[in-house]
Amino acid sequence: MDLFVVNRYEGDHEVTKEEEESKLDQLYKKIEKNKKRQRKKEVNKATTEAIAKTTLKRHIKREVKSQIVSVPENNIEEFIDGSIEVEQKADIVNEEHKNDRRKRKNGLPESVEGFTVLGAENAIKKKKVKRVLPKWLAEPIIISTNLSELKKKVSSVKQLDKDLRRKLKSNGVEYLFPVQAEVIPWLLTACDHSTILFPRDVCVSAPTGSGKTLAFVLPIIQALRRHFVKKIRALVLLPTQDLALQVFKTFKTYCEGTNMDVCFATGKNSFAVEQKLLISENEAFGSLSKVDILVCTAGRLVDHLKHTKGFDLSELEFLVIDEADRVLDNVQHDWLYHLEEHLDQEDPGQHKMRMVNLINLRKKRPPQKLLFSATLSQDPEKLEKLSLFQPILFTSVVEDDSPNGNQDNHEVTDTFIGKFTTPKELSEKYVVCSLDIKPLVLYKYIKIEKLTKSLVFTNSINEAHRLCILFRALFKDKLKIEEMNSHLEAKNRKELIAAFSKGNIDLLICTDALARGIDLPNVQYVISYSAPKHLKTYIHRAGRTARAGVLGTAVTFLHSSQVLRFKSLLEQAGKNNVEQVEVPTDDLESLGKTYKQALDELKRAVHKEEVDDLKKIKRTKQIKSGNFKRKRTKSNDST
């Protein structure tokens, strides 16, 4: 009968306190039950993972043992005295697995790790499919990386206006660097023809410190000052505040004496101040732009697009994306969507005609896009989202560094695509040491090489901070050591960069916040205290030295278990000859006492900081609760 019972609404039923409590009780029980079930699941998962790990370890150990057994008798002593560490043995196993994989690539082997592969005899070796690239990526204009034999004298580049040539000379630029010698004349010619031809978009991939900034600054200034309209006509996007400021300064230098105004919007100034610098309000004409060239970060651009009255990019002629791969990876703020919305242009890829004709004459022209980076993605899919218009690629190629390699052969092969190049003046080394003595080995290395004006990169702010305290305690007053990270205020970062540039800091211990684009003069060594996780990180870190044709060295500190991975990372950039450096460790014991004292100092410093932090948190809590109480009493008073 229950099936046919219909619950009718019988007016509001007053819930008693007991009923409410029993309901709550039931709910609590349910929640507890769910939590227990969840915990059980997590424990089960952890146990399965732990079992998998131990099985893997056991497998490696077994493999290592089998290696030892197979060593010829005259080598056994070397193994017995333990001179080969477990990690190295693991490396041997890894190498074996790699060989296995290589073998498998050439068709299926009949047995893998003791298991018989079914159907191996019938397996046909499949031909590797060759990547087919669009013509513009497959046939780029090649830029030399040789900065020691410069060929193009500034005075011979007649396309550049006289006063710009004069300014270059007064800033010590006698010859154009290869990237400038290729890109500047090309852009200037494209500008000259822009009344009849839509300009093609440009991608430039050239090593760190090769002078990419001037390659876009000079042609933009020259092109914009030919016809005068006070509107934002060039927009330059960069990934960080420090880099934007650096590029802004270069524009400022070369705009001096012209009627062009450059401005930066990065969040360094308050939003209201930036708005005042960008727009003036006029009773008769409304909002007017005060700027011709705007250098900004993506986040700030979106803010102005959304909230600044009169912010207008309708006359934009150039859109520069410096450190393009990084800016494009920044999906935060959805800057590309907002910019496209604002420009509201027709997809330039839609009309294939470059020639201006009666049909497209009145169409709104999209800005010419210029992309620059030392690690520019040459992946067509990634570049697709920018809807580049008949793009052209300028790139430097990986040169064969093998003894038989032909250094001058710039022949384009499909293997160079996607490979990043580093400056010729950069020498690269690595040091292998165990984790427990790493700070001491670096300490010794710095002393042996008498390092000054060097950068030390770590993978985290905490690590940089502790290493800085430890090294200050070890070196005492012999070296000036500072730390730098993205948590510091822009003003402090600027001061540190200035002090380092002047030579007032010997060692700057930093995180990857400083790895990209920052132009510090004459950095002697770049040390990666923590191994970089990605090739791009390595290239940008190393790129802080060996800039503008000056010699420099990058040294990476590795644990023996990281060597293989590091080498395969560098292989992706065509580097096979990175040299290993031996730092003598036999006298490290004599440093034991000093090291212990330094470690004690570090512990005390860290403890003090933790106590101070706790006090700060307590104080803030007290202030907050005090304010809250005061507010409550006030509101009580008023009622």
Ligand SMILES: Nc1ncnc2c1ncn2[C@@H]1O[C@H](COP(=O)(O)OP(=O)(O)OP(=O)(O)O)[C@@H](O)[C@H]1O
């Ligand atoms: N033709 C030149 N002659 C002498 N010095 C130059 C020349 N061009 C640029 N420089 C100097 O070389 C240094 C590196 O230039 P720039 O910062 O433009 O390099 P970059 O290619 O943008 O490097 P990164 O990829 O690391 O950002 C700067 O100090 C710059 O002043």
